[in-house]
């Protein structure tokens with residue numbers, strides 16, 4: 180199937196040709212925008228993954244509510260300027276942050292497990308082991 184046929188989807192069977200042409204043109208832009216979103220999210224998660232390791236290594240809590248509050252307020256202002264619904268921007272960011280915090284918690288739990296395993300295998304490295 181060509182990418183044009185894929186983009187036409189169900190509309191191909193019930194939309195007149197001129198309308199279909201415009202729809203396909205808009206869907207081509209949507210494809211590019213969605214691809215960019217995927218790349219942007221991948222880069223964001225790479226950065227937050229590194230933050231997760233840093234936090235686990237230095238015993239910092241997975242969530243930082245003050246940072247979240249400031250970032251959400253900032254993005255709501257940007258959304259307003261860009262004529263994007265600020266409530267939607269807030270929900271979208273909260274959705275992403277929730278996932279990031281889950282990743283941070285998993286990184287922290289696995290770091291604690293490896294510390295515990297190391298101290299069982301080699302109690303001399305952890306004077307508290309076995310107490």
Ligand SMILES: O=C(O)C(=O)C[C@]1(C(=O)O)C=C[C@@H](O)C=C1
Pocket residue numbers: 227230231241242243244246247250275276279280283
């Ligand atoms: O900046 C951090 O400390 C992060 O862990 C990143 C992030 C975010 O995704 O923006 C996620 C969790 C925190 O509560 C705050 C912000």
